[in-house]
Amino acid sequence: MSATPQAVLTERLHAALVACGLPPERGEIAPAADTRFGDYQANAAMVLAKQVKANPRELAAKIADYFETGEICEKPEIAGPGFLNFRLKPQWVAQQLRALAGDARCGAPETRHPQRVVIDFSSPNIAKPMHVGHIRSTILGDALARIARFVGHEVVTDNHLGDWGTQFGKVLYGWKHLLDRAALERDPIAEMTRLYREVNALEQTDPAVHKAARKELVKLQQGDPENRAIWQQLIDLSWAEFSDIYEKLGVRFDERLGESFYDPALAALVEKLLADGTAQISEGAACIFFPDIPALADKPCLVRKSDGGFLYATTDLATIEYRVERWDPHAVWYVTGAPQQLHFQQVFAAAKRMGITTRLDHIAFGSILGEDHKLMKTRSGDNVPLRDLIGEAVTRARAMIEEKNPELPGEEKDHIARVVGLGAVKYAELSQHRMTDYVFSWSKMLSLQGNTAPYLQNAYVRVRSIFRKLGAELGTAQQVVLTEPAELALAKKLLQFGEIVPLVLHEFRPNLLANHLFETANTFHTFYEACPVLKSEGTTQHSRLVLCEATARVLKQGLDLLGIEVPERM
Ligand code: ARG
Numbered sequence: 001m002s003a004t005p006q007a008v009l010t011e012r013l014h015a016a017l018v019a020c021g022l023p024p025e026r027g028e029i030a031p032a033a034d035t036r037f038g039d040y041q042a043n044a045a046m047v048l049a050k051q052v053k054a055n056p057r058e059l060a061a062k063i064a065d066y067f068e069t070g071e072i073c074e075k076p077e078i079a080g081p082g083f084l085n086f087r088l089k090p091q092w093v094a095q096q097l098r099a100l101a102g103d104a105r106c107g108a109p110e111t112r113h114p115q116r117v118v119i120d121f122s123s124p125n126i127a128k129p130m131h132v133g134h135i136r137s138t139i140l141g142d143a144l145a146r147i148a149r150f151v152g153h154e155v156v157t158d159n160h161l162g163d164w165g166t167q168f169g170k171v172l173y174g175w176k177h178l179l180d181r182a183a184l185e186r187d188p189i190a191e192m193t194r195l196y197r198e199v200n201a202l203e204q205t206d207p208a209v210h211k212a213a214r215k216e217l218v219k220l221q222q223g224d225p226e227n228r229a230i231w232q233q234l235i236d237l238s239w240a241e242f243s244d245i246y247e248k249l250g251v252r253f254d255e256r257l258g259e260s261f262y263d264p265a266l267a268a269l270v271e272k273l274l275a276d277g278t279a280q281i282s283e284g285a286a287c288i289f290f291p292d293i294p295a296l297a298d299k300p301c302l303v304r305k306s307d308g309g310f311l312y313a314t315t316d317l318a319t320i321e322y323r324v325e326r327w328d329p330h331a332v333w334y335v336t337g338a339p340q341q342l343h344f345q346q347v348f349a350a351a352k353r354m355g356i357t358t359r360l361d362h363i364a365f366g367s368i369l370g371e372d373h374k375l376m377k378t379r380s381g382d383n384v385p386l387r388d389l390i391g392e393a394v395t396r397a398r399a400m401i402e403e404k405n406p407e408l409p410g411e412e413k414d415h416i417a418r419v420v421g422l423g424a425v426k427y428a429e430l431s432q433h434r435m436t437d438y439v440f441s442w443s444k445m446l447s448l449q450g451n452t453a454p455y456l457q458n459a460y461v462r463v464r465s466i467f468r469k470l471g472a473e474l475g476t477a478q479q480v481v482l483t484e485p486a487e488l489a490l491a492k493k494l495l496q497f498g499e500i501v502p503l504v505l506h507e508f509r510p511n512l513l514a515n516h517l518f519e520t521a522n523t524f525h526t527f528y529e530a531c532p533v534l535k536s537e538g539t540t541q542h543s544r545l546v547l548c549e550a551t552a553r554v555l556k557q558g559l560d561l562l563g564i565e566v567p568e569r570m
Helices: 005-019 044-051 056-066 091-101 132-151 168-179 183-185 188-207 207-221 225-249 261-275 311-325 338-353 386-404 411-431 451-471 485-495 495-506 510-530 540-559
Strands: 040-042 077-079 083-085 118-120 156-157 278-284 286-287 301-304 331-335 359-363
Touching: 005 040, 005 056, 005 207, 005 495, 044 056, 056 077, 056 083, 056 359, 077 278, 091 540, 118 132, 118 311, 132 156, 132 225, 132 331, 132 338, 132 411, 132 495, 132 510, 156 261, 168 188, 168 207, 183 188, 183 510, 188 225, 207 225, 225 386, 225 411, 261 286, 261 301, 261 311, 261 359, 286 338, 286 485, 301 311, 301 338, 311 338, 338 359, 359 411, 386 411, 411 451, 411 510, 451 510, 451 540, 485 495, 485 510, 485 540, 495 510, 495 540
Parallel strands: 118 156, 118 331, 331 359
Antiparallel strands: 040 083, 077 083, 278 286, 286 301
């Protein structure tokens, strides 16, 4: 399929600017703020008028004169202080729509600058449950990975498991002295969490326990075979549960290089940083100072404690070195909550100091709140485990399907419940700006009305049912003619899909895509009410079916990029 309307108009605007003797770079085309005045707009005349000291409206008129409209749009209109408004010609829209309906990429272009990106996301901690904070990272990271791949980038997803650190001293001590085998078999992560907590509590009152737990940690770090074996079991048991969750969510990783993988490299890394002057010893600790960065002037990055222990930041620096060496990526994206902002600022600044030029992005996100607008917790005050959340989503969706469509076969109901329940949880995440703290509300996210996954899935199902009722799929031979305003509005909305997808990666905002899909479904419903499909005939019916087909494709493809499936019925 050829380029999006925005791309075609941009190219022509550039040509017009050059023809007027103006620099083409400022010729940006944006979707119109108000579609009554056009479909797209450009403020090039206003921007350039200042540069060349001309009257903006006169300059706009000159650019409009040189603009080659061809079969694409009407002559650009000048509005307000010098805006250029562009209105697409219905015939061209129809022709583009027809191409979209048969295009596997729904009109989304592939990038001309493919890059290699490592995405570090999910990254839960061993011996602890994955909680709702990890759900945001998992869902966001997976959507970004899907979108980046679709756009044509080469993506490596890496699950940077928290499988190393002081918590293991406590769990090891607990394993040796307090382990309840039956409980471990029933629910391994719950038992490991209990061990950690009990030892932590014991340590507060009994210094001997604290000392003993420290000793277990040191033994683990020194490679003691018994402690290593227990540690490996902790990892295997945790991973079994994590991978079960990933499978349910349809999330996969290319790599699973946890923190422990980098442990052997830490000592040498710190020595190197000290030797080449990147790090200094201060009060016995090895630190990297940033006197030239105001925000970090009094916040050095600690890479070795005075007791010789390494830190989270040390591991992250070793990880960056490894990733650069192994994949030579253009960028590394870290999808981790906002509380780690300072950590990544320090690590990125330190990496730069080490001479690493790879682009490093912290893709931060806010919190999930309970319906009481406080941080979401269980009744006992714990983090809500992701596993329970997923289970509840499917159960609730199942009840909804039962009510909506009781006569469907049981197996199909199960399938729909899974697709709708998980879709609802994912979409609640992805339709928000990632920095907002959003309220986790089952009734809202599972509603068939509003900006929700079930609403979009239902729109898809509605389109599919049109073809079922018709007893036919779309033929391709005939021409497409769009005359009704609702037809044109839907067609133009669909053509924007390919313009929105690449935008998502500019600021790592899947909500742009989610909201576009929501608008697409709304525009479809308006069309469907205004323009009968099954009762129409001939070219009109064919044209409307092409609109239906394209809508179904865009919704399905768009939701897939968000990691959300669609059912055929619901
Ligand atoms: N395990 C960490 C946590 O649960 C997240 C790790 C993020 N990735 C990284 N390279 N630091 O908070």
